[in-house]
Amino acid sequence: MVVRIRLARFGKRHQPIYNIVVANARTARNSKPLEVLGTYDPIPKQSASGEGRKYKDIKVDISRAKYWLGVGAQPSDPAWRLMAMLGLIEPKYRPGGMQQGREMHEQPIHVQESVQDRAHVAQA
Amino acid sequence: MYAWLNGPGQVFHDPLPNSTNYLSAYDKAGRLIRAQDANEKSRSKAEQDKEEAENEEDPDAQEASSEEADAARLRREARRQEQESKGDGNKVSSESMEDLRPFPQNTQFMSQPVLSVELRDEIFRRVKDGGLDVRTVSAQLGVAIERVGAVVRLKTIEEEWIKQGKKRATPYQTAILSMLPTTPFDATSPISTSSTRSRAPTLAHEPINDLPVHPATRPQLFVPVSESRVFTRTDAAAAFSASLLPAHARIPHPQLVHAERYRASGMTDREVRERVEEDEREREEREREREVRRREDEARRMRVVQGRRWDFRFEDVRVEDVGRDGLSERGVGWRYGAPHDDRKRGKVKIPTRVG
Structure with a gap:
């Protein structure tokens, strides 16, 4: 079974908070995962001074995330985005949209390929 | 009502300038109590003057109790200024504690003095030009830290307004301050510049070193301690x-x-x-x-990644912090199997305090 890095939605109505989890792909969304890598708070917060840009809080154990990617865990799309921001894998979608295909062809995507290759191996 | 308005209340038709004009400062016949006292005292004033002259002659004696002397001098000066402004015809001393009761029935309530314009300017000057920190200025001038901070903030805004050419309500300030007791500032006093000696209570604006009540100290606590223990x-x-x-x-x-x-x-x-x-x-x-x-x-x-609309702040945490059972509160994320804090027995869900 595929091991995925994905988000599990907790919190209350209109106050979501996501666990970044490593879980078997076929288990239920909020079931007990193999490991909780961290959390993702999707609601942008203003800094205490009320100035500057808003920010989203993300807590993640980077070394464990690297390990799971290394052993072939497949991130879901939102999890991919977060991992890509940390520089652990190549981004799937570029912030500007559109240009992703061209850039991805120009730059060989080592990590992404290797991760996917390993996943294929694992599946096979 | 008219009897009072035309009788004792007549004095309030033309209120005394630079005075609080509280009801309790006047007797039942509508006469200013402290003015009567001053008249009585003026008979023995000649003797007082002699005493003052003696005091000023020997500075060594003053040094010992410089704070009291300072306070006395300030009070004398304030009185002299007041007398000068009114002319010699009607001498009225400054308000005593009894005159600062706005509610005659409530003898415990006293009008507290506010900062005079000079004192406010001095606070701002010392913080801005002198480069002193708020705590030092607070100790020097006997004004609470919070109040010093507030003065600095408001004076900064005032300066900005002056720069922008905004109109200020100076007549309003003058009118209000003339009706309130104020804390004067005396630049010549040596104590005003010492940050290691607290000002005398008569000179300080307010007590500055009060212990704030911490919420943790509110419950009554009985701690058995052996007699031998310190x-x-x-x-x-x-x-x-x-x-x-x-x-x-x-x-x-x-x-x-x-x-x-x-x-x-x-x-x-x-x-x-x-x-x-x-x-x-x-x-x-x-x-x-x-x-x-x-x-x-x-x-x-922390690692910050700039997004289009907001930043993403990544904090590196440790997975092991959840402990072996995965329920430790130091861990990150949803604790599987642990009940919601607000579902626990005895938790009050209704907010018990605001903010």
């Missing part, structure tokens, strides 16, 4: 809460206590000042180091 303030704080600092560390100006202690050990004023300044420098250095360490630690753990 139970200090530190122990008392620890009994209330593990993280609570002892009372002597929570007061706004611990350096004043240290200064008194140094003085009691026989140091001269100059030595005390140097020692206290050194202590302050060390404290600031410690705080700065702690801040630098905190920033370094944060920089090591």
Whole structure:
């Protein structure tokens, strides 16, 4: 079974908070995962001074995330985005949209390929 | 009602300038009580003047009780100014404590003085031009730290307004201040510049070193202690809460206590000042180091990725923090199998306080 890095939605109505989890792909969304890598708070917060840009809080154990990617865990799309921001894998979608295909062809995507290759191996 | 309006209440038709004009300052016939007292005293005024002259002659005697002398001088000057402004015909002394009761039935309530314009300007000058910190200025002038901060903020805004050419409500300020008791500022007083000696209560605007009531100390606590044990303030704080600092560390100006202690050990004023300044420098250095360490630690753990609309702040955490059973509160994320905090027995869900 595929091991995925994905988000599990907790919190209350209109106050979501996501666990970044490593879980078997076929288990239920909020079931007990193999490991909780961290959390993702999707609601942008203003800094205490009320100035500057808003920010989203993300807590993640980077070394464990690297390990799971290394052993072939497949991130879901939102999890991919977060991992890509940390520089652990190549981004799937570029912030500007559109240009992703061209850039991805120009730059060989080592990590992404290797991760996917390993996943294929694992599946096979 | 008309009897009062035409009788004793007549004085309020033309209120006394530069006075609070409270009801309790007048007797039942509508006469100013302190003016009558002043008349009685004026008979023995000649003797008083003689005394003052004697006091001024020997400065050594004044030095011993310089604070009291200062207070007395300030009061004398205020009185003299008042008399000058009114002319000699109607001499009225400044308000005593009895005159500062706005509610005649409530003898416990006194009108508290507000900062005079000169004192406010002096606070701002010392912070802005003098480069002193708020705590030092507070100790020097006998004004609470919070109030000094407020003065600095508001004066900054005022300066901006002046720059922008906005109109200020100066007549309003003059009118209000003429009706309220104010704390004067005397630039010639030597005590006004000493940060190691608290001002005399008569000169200070308010008590500045009061211990704020910490919420952790509110519940009544019975701690059995053996007679042989020395139970200090530190122990008392620890009994209330593990993280609570002892009372002597929570007061706004611990350096004043240290200064008194140094003085009691026989140091001269100059030595005390140097020692206290050194202590302050060390404290600031410690705080700065702690801040630098905190920033370094944060920089090591935090990574900020700029998004289009907001930043993403990644904090590096440790998975192992959840503990072996995965239920430790130090861990990150949803704790599987642990009940919601608000579902626990005995939790009050209705908010019990605001903010």
